[in-house]
Every structure is written in C-alpha cells, then in structure tokens.
Amino acid sequence: MKAIIGKPLNRVDGEIKVTGRHLYPSDMWEDGTLLLGLKRSVHPHAIIKRVDTQEASKVDGVVRIFTYKDISGTNRYGVVHKDQQVLAEEKVRYIGDAICLVAATNREALKEAIDKIKVEYEVLPAVFDPVEAMKENAPKIHKSGNILQHTTVSYGDVEKGFKESDIIIEGSYSVPFIDHTPMETEAGFAKMQDGKITVWAGTQTPFRDRKEISKALGIPEEKIRVIAPFFGGGFGRKDGITVQIYLALAAYILKRPVKIYYSREESIQTSYHRHAAVMYYKTGAKRDGMLTAVQARLIFDTGAYASFGGEVMSLGVEHFAGPYRVPNSRVDGYAVYTNNIIGGAMRGFGVPQVTFAFESQMDKIAKALNMDRWEIRYKNALEHGDKTAIGHTLIYSTGVKRTLKKVRESNLWKGKDKLIAESTPFKRRGWGIACSYQGGGLGVGIPDFAEAKVELLPSGRYRVYGGISDMGQGNTTGYVQIASAALNAPVEMIEYTTPDTDRTLDSGPSAASRTTYIYGKALLGAIELLKDEILQVAAEKLSCPKNSCKLIDDRVESDKGTIHLSEIYKLLPEKKRVSTFYVDMPISKDRRDIGSGLPHIVYAYATHLAVVEVDILTGKVRVIGYCSVSDVGKVINPPVFEGQVEGAVAQGIGAALTEGIKLKDGLALNNNFTTYIVPTAVDVPQIEVIAVESAEPTGPFGLKGTGEINVDAPPAAVVSAIENAVGVRVSSLPVSPEEIIKSIEVEDAIP
Amino acid sequence: MVIKLKVISFTINGEKRQVTMRGDERLIDLIRDELKLTGTKEGCGQGECGACTVLVDGKAVPSCLMLAVKVDGKEILTIEGLKRNGILHPLQKAFIEAGAVQCGFCTPGMIMSLMELLSNQDEVTPEEIRAHLSGNICRCTGYSKIIDAAMLAHKMLKEMRNHV
Numbered sequence: 035m036k037a038i039i040g041k042p043l044n045r046v047d048g049e050i051k052v053t054g055r056h057l058y059p060s061d062m063w064e065d066g067t068l069l070l071g072l073k074r075s076v077h078p079h080a081i082i083k084r085v086d087t088q089e090a091s092k093v094d095g096v097v098r099i100f101t102y103k104d105i106s107g108t109n110r111y112g113v114v115h116k117d118q119q120v121l122a123e124e125k126v127r128y129i130g131d132a133i134c135l136v137a138a139t140n141r142e143a144l145k146e147a148i149d150k151i152k153v154e155y156e157v158l159p160a161v162f163d164p165v166e167a168m169k170e171n172a173p174k175i176h177k178s179g180n181i182l183q184h185t186t187v188s189y190g191d192v193e194k195g196f197k198e199s200d201i202i203i204e205g206s207y208s209v210p211f212i213d214h215t216p217m218e219t220e221a222g223f224a225k226m227q228d229g230k231i232t233v234w235a236g237t238q239t240p241f242r243d244r245k246e247i248s249k250a251l252g253i254p255e256e257k258i259r260v261i262a263p264f265f266g267g268g269f270g271r272k273d274g275i276t277v278q279i280y281l282a283l284a285a286y287i288l289k290r291p292v293k294i295y296y297s298r299e300e301s302i303q304t305s306y307h308r309h310a311a312v313m314y315y316k317t318g319a320k321r322d323g324m325l326t327a328v329q330a331r332l333i334f335d336t337g338a339y340a341s342f343g344g345e346v347m348s349l350g351v352e353h354f355a356g357p358y359r360v361p362n363s364r365v366d367g368y369a370v371y372t373n374n375i376i377g378g379a380m381r382g383f384g385v386p387q388v389t390f391a392f393e394s395q396m397d398k399i400a401k402a403l404n405m406d407r408w409e410i411r412y413k414n415a416l417e418h419g420d421k422t423a424i425g426h427t428l429i430y431s432t433g434v435k436r437t438l439k440k441v442r443e444s445n446l447w448k449g450k451d452k453l454i455a456e457s458t459p460f461k462r463r464g465w466g467i468a469c470s471y472q473g474g475g476l477g478v479g480i481p482d483f484a485e486a487k488v489e490l491l492p493s494g495r496y497r498v499y500g501g502i503s504d505m506g507q508g509n510t511t512g513y514v515q516i517a518s519a520a521l522n523a524p525v526e527m528i529e530y531t532t533p534d535t536d537r538t539l540d541s542g543p544s545a546a547s548r549t550t551y552i553y554g555k556a557l558l559g560a561i562e563l564l565k566d567e568i569l570q571v572a573a574e575k576l577s578c579p580k581n582s583c584k585l586i587d588d589r590v591e592s593d594k595g596t597i598h599l600s601e602i603y604k605l606l607p608e609k610k611r612v613s614t615f616y617v618d619m620p621i622s623k624d625r626r627d628i629g630s631g632l633p634h635i636v637y638a639y640a641t642h643l644a645v646v647e648v649d650i651l652t653g654k655v656r657v658i659g660y661c662s663v664s665d666v667g668k669v670i671n672p673p674v675f676e677g678q679v680e681g682a683v684a685q686g687i688g689a690a691l692t693e694g695i696k697l698k699d700g701l702a703l704n705n706n707f708t709t710y711i712v713p714t715a716v717d718v719p720q721i722e723v724i725a726v727e728s729a730e731p732t733g734p735f736g737l738k739g740t741g742e743i744n745v746d747a748p749p750a751a752v753v754s755a756i757e758n759a760v761g762v763r764v765s766s767l768p769v770s771p772e773e774i775i776k777s778i779e780v781e782d783a784i785p
Numbered sequence: 786m787v788i789k790l791k792v793i794s795f796t797i798n799g800e801k802r803q804v805t806m807r808g809d810e811r812l813i814d815l816i817r818d819e820l821k822l823t824g825t826k827e828g829c830g831q832g833e834c835g836a837c838t839v840l841v842d843g844k845a846v847p848s849c850l851m852l853a854v855k856v857d858g859k860e861i862l863t864i865e866g867l868k869r870n871g872i873l874h875p876l877q878k879a880f881i882e883a884g885a886v887q888c889g890f891c892t893p894g895m896i897m898s899l900m901e902l903l904s905n906q907d908e909v910t911p912e913e914i915r916a917h918l919s920g921n922i923c924r925c926t927g928y929s930k931i932i933d934a935a936m937l938a939h940k941m942l943k944e945m946r947n948h949v
Contacts, residue, residue, distance in 0.1 A: 680926060
C-alpha cells in the first residue's frame, strides 16, 4: 500500500496551471463586477481631521465610497492583537493605512476617485528605529506603548558559563524588512450567493478569515463563506487578513460582485513582511570549541501593527542559538512597534534572522580558535535526548548531525576545492557552511489541529476535502498521494478540493511547515474509519469475515467474491460515506511555561554549503555552487520536496545578496521589481538537494515538514563563503558590494 | 481628456477578432479584461516579472508594456492557444513532468518565453535557457526545475521536428 509514498508523482494541479485554465483569485470576474481600491494614508503617523469624499463621489463610474462609519462590527482585525482597523477611524500609523474603500465600474474611475478623496491630517511625530521606539520619550504608536512583546528565557547559569569559557565572542547583526513578492499580489473576488457573503481569496487561513470578517463587520459567521482556490504564492504573506474584509464589506452592502487586486507597489508598501531586526550576541566557548554560554538581545521591528510580531520574535528566541547544545543561556527578545511597514509571517518566521546572526557567531568562534567551521558545528550539534539552548528536551527525530555528515558526501563538498582553485583574475572564490533547525507547527499554547474529511462518491471514487490552503507548495498533491497509498487506489480515483468553509473542515493555517504533516495525519485517521465502514458492508454483503476482505483499487475482494465500490456506496448509509478525523499537533513536554507559541517539539534540520565568487573590483557576489542537506523526515514526493528546497534556497540567496526594503520615513523606496531585486534564473545556481530522512515517529509515513527549513541558512552560508573568499565578515544584510570593496585590503586586491 | 477609440483586427490563438479599444489600453487589458483570457497573468505592470509574456508575431513581449492598438493586423499567441486538439504542447507537458510548476502564476509567462526560444532552435544549453528566462521571475521554484522542463521540452520538440 505504501508503494506510492516516496515516489515522484506529477502534481494534481499541474495541467490546470500550464494551460491557463485555473482561475486564480485575481482572474475571477463576472458581469457587473465592481472594482475595489483603497484611499490610503500618505503620512506615517497622523490624526485624521477630516475626510471629504464629495468630489470623489461625483466621478462617473464611482458606485460607493466607504469609510469606517459604514462598518457595524468592531472594524478591527489582527491574528493575536486586534490592533488593525479595516478603515481608519481617528489615526493612521504607517504610510498605507486604509482610510476609504472605493467601488467603481472601471479602473480609471477608481483611480480618479481615490485621488479626489481629500484627507486632512494633523501630522504626529513618528519613529522608525525600533531601538529609539523602545525609549520612554518615543512617540507612542499605540496606547499600550511601543513594546508589543518582551519574551525572555534563561537556562542554566549564563554568567557561570561565560566564566568557564576560554574565549568570548561578541557581535551585532542587522537584517532589513524583506518582501515575499508572491507572483500574485493580494487578490480576491466576492459576491452574495445563497444568502451568504462568499469570498474567494488568496488566503492561507480561510477559516480564521471567516471569524475575522464576522467580528469586524458584525455579521454572523454562518452568513459568511470563504473559499481558497489555488493561488499565486504566499510564503506567509497571506497568513491572515489582507483583502478579505474589504471584499466582504462591499459585496454585502452593494449586493454586487466585487474584485480587488493590489498593484505590486501597493502590495509592497502595505502588506506584511519579514521583520527587520537588530541582534546583539555574546557567545562563550572552551578552547576545544564546545559552547559554554550564549546571551542575546533580539529586537524585531513589527512596524505599525502587531500581526505576528510577538510570535515571530518568540520563534527567534526559541531558535536563537541554533541546533546546538548550549548549557547556559539567556535571551531577551522584543517585538517593537514603529511607524514602518508591517512585519508579519514569512517563511522561516523569525528563524532566518537569528540563524544569520548565530551562525556568524559560530564562524567567528571557529576562526578565533583556529578550528574548522564544519568541525565546530559537528562538535556542538544537538542529538536525540539533548536539551536545546532554551532547555527543552528533544524527544523526536533529531537529524542535524546526519545532515552534517551527509554534506561531506555531496558533490559540492568533494568538488569545492577544485571549483575554488579555478577562480579567474580579479575574482576570488570561497566556501561557507551554516546549519539551522526549524520547529514545525504553531507551538505551545496555540490551538494547532487538523480535521480531515474523505468521502466515497457514487462512482466508487473518493474525494479528499483538503482543509489547508495550497499556495503552490503542493500539499494538495501530498493529500492525494497519501490517500492513494492508504486507500490502495490509483491516484486517478482520488478527487480533491481546496479549502472552502462550507465544504471542508477547519484545519488551521497553511503555515509553520505543518500542512502535509498535520492534515496528512488526520487524513490517515479519516481513511481508516472510512475503510472500516467499507469493509464492514462488503463483509456483510459477501457473507465473509471482515478481515478476509481487501480493498483493492475500485473494489473489495474476498474469497467469496468481489464487490465494486459503487455498489458499496449504495449499501452504505449516507452519513457513513463520509468520515472525518481530528488530530492535534504534538507539543513540547517540558518548558511549557515560557510563553505562547514556543517551544516546539518536531524539528526539521539542515546543513547548507555555499560556494561564492566575489568580484574584487566591483564587490559583486555570485553564488556559483550550493548544496542543501535537510532532515525533513520521510520525503513523500521527491520532486515536490526538491522544489521546496530549491525555492527556499533561492529566497535565502535573495535575502543574502539583494533583498531588503529601503525605507525612508516609513516609505518603501524600492517598491517594484525594478528596484526590489529578487533572484532570477541567472542568479541561482543548480542546487544539489539531499534529503536525510529521519523517520519521524509522530508524522504520517514518518514525515515532518519541509516548507521553511531551507530558507534559514542561506544568508549565513553565503556570508561565511564571502569571508572565506576575501576575508571580509559581513554583519548586515543584504551584503553590500560597496562594503566588500571598502574592506578588501588594497594590496590583497592586486593579483 | 478624450482618449481616441480604435477598431483593431488581429488573430489570437488562431481565431480572427475585431474589437474597439481605447488608445491608452494595454495589450494585457485586451487579453485579460476584453477577451477574458486570464491565463496571461499580471505580476508587476512594469515589464519586470515576465508573467504577462505572450507571443506577438512569434516574438515574446511583456503584454503590460505594449499598447493594445499596436496589435492591429498581428497574430497573438497566449497560453490558452498551446493545447491543440486536446493534446498538451510539449512545453506544457514538460513543465508538469519536470515538476516545474508550484503556484503556477509565473508558468504561462515562462512557457511563452520558452516558446520563442525553443521553437526553431536545434541546440540549446541550460545556460542559454537561464539567460533567456532572466526576465521571468519565479518566486517558488528556484528555477532548477524550470530549466529541467525547458531541456526536456527542447528534446521533445526536436524529436517532433525530426519526425516530420
């Protein structure tokens, strides 16, 4: 039955995508559809004195201009803290806060009306630096103060640890806001259907959206339906409300179909981002390289609103000292409000930031001790049963050492010296290494569950009601593959749906490397129940013991005969044709007292190897070789796994070398692909992808999760390679060619 | 401001069409809004991401940068025009088989760009493919599997040409 697991399977959504047939949220349209757009704040911090929509309302083609006064609910949303307003009431806190929602029949009218809305402001002092924002006298962005959350964890005795150390390395690191740039920006369509507000949106969280829409607009949940078709990328950006409430509001009040699709500029300025952070580290080690103590202060800039600020920072806290044994530690994390763009969920969720910082620390220790960079990592790497740097025990599969061993068997490792030696004049090459780990699931204290649903159809085929959004990662294909294996039926017999609050069951967000793990686990449970019903009925019909009946393809076989599943369908009572099964994510058994969202207990691990070429005349860095070894548990579908790794590494290379939003007083200066540079096909090398498949006892078929782990290590690996090539240690991302040239010693530059 | 309307005639995916467009409307507006061929995507509106790539007289162009009235008398091919008689084009097949599709939003543009490159080329290297696709952004795949798909399609197309 498991023959299909671990084998390549073409994606179930492949054909509808390569033919252009699939309707993405931005493609949906029907006759009479109105276009929606937003009048947004041009100031980073201001009181709204007056909003004048009179002239704008007269624009030919404008149907309605909404303000907060049109909203009868709380007008608030936010995943944890409801601190965002659907339409601003008195105050705006960043450039982009929405003030009016405009509905018009055409694009030109929409633009003209938005331009003609007059907003009078009283501009307030603003703050853009999180360190400044933490000070007493800083402008207050929210009544509660600028520190959204402070998470602190101690383990062992950090002072004692430093006293016992032979060397102490200190360092400070900074990373900018990063944009996910999914190829489809925030988009959706809505209309009234069967008396319900029905919203189709690019969303990772349709069930949570329904709750948010309900509360914000004051409409009962049962009058709201949210559907998440396959959409054009998310990476965390669509983990929560973007356009959903605007769509619901307009469709509900106007009783007409409406659509919205952000421009790239609007998306970059107003959506969620990877948090900018400044991080201060102090690390102690013995002469033999063993870590004795790590202390850190992490300051995450969450911008104007909380979104996942506290949770992302907490994940940074949890992973702050990497996948290593650290007997003594103390870490203080702060998520701080500023008048910058909003920080939120992005693939890695706080871990890429601290991985860059701590892996840099590891390199510095190795250098100070004249130790090999691989060796220091291997010596300190966590093993099953160890306690992490925040003191909780690793009780499940722990494969970081295996990834370290395996990387030495890679082609790139074996070929790196030759590759480096082949460098041409004015170019220097070097290699770098970095490790990471990434907790799967939402962590202690946050409801984290899935409820799978599977149905036997009249034809004898099956349908899996996928409850977790597929933004492109391929979890839907994973569900079909798991169902095919568990039902002992060919893939062609398995139909699927994507999430729909009216048809599928709440299974939580498409996030946290959890989608295939947790829904797959629930699905196996639901299938067992359905199989049991099928075999029971077959046994009765065939007059034979149940355990002599076998489910094979589209029929049940036994010594007494064969019965087709379409017959079984007729014999089964209606409610027995559908089965559902609920599972919870496992959580840490110890250290559950730290705070919400940490620690985790199921971890993926990785070791990355990068070879770079630095042009010593321009400072430009090119990644010319890359190998990822990751332990994600059992790989269900190798090409889908490789695609996840390659895509994550590409994003990580972008974060290392070119990506980062340049802000001036809260305004994103690089707000399109012309200036916000993401890697293209010529910037990413062919990546050597290796899986270390530690069998995870808690996962379906032994799988863990693969969505995020490979985005964490690339910046650290690239920076490690740059130092190896030209002796320059970069501590601020993205790597600046100017900084590299300035730091290369002049005589060294002459070949 | 009065913007002139113009009647234009063109062929799209083998079908002759005549529509009236305003002088300031873009080719992508004609394709997506007027003709409802939504397989062509808009990812940036500035010709930087390549998601809106279509073929005009066999040449790959970002349809967000071309005015609609410019296609008067021309032949347009979009992703919807590749599948013929129920059979996928080798590029479409290769994208599925090589695992080159994730979210799929860049896929139509990638395929249309590759149509231009691979249509009549006897030999092609992965480096040439990478260079040719440098105007098409994909945020999901890291490009490796797209290059694999292009090489696979190239092989299939070459075999087809040799059989004719």
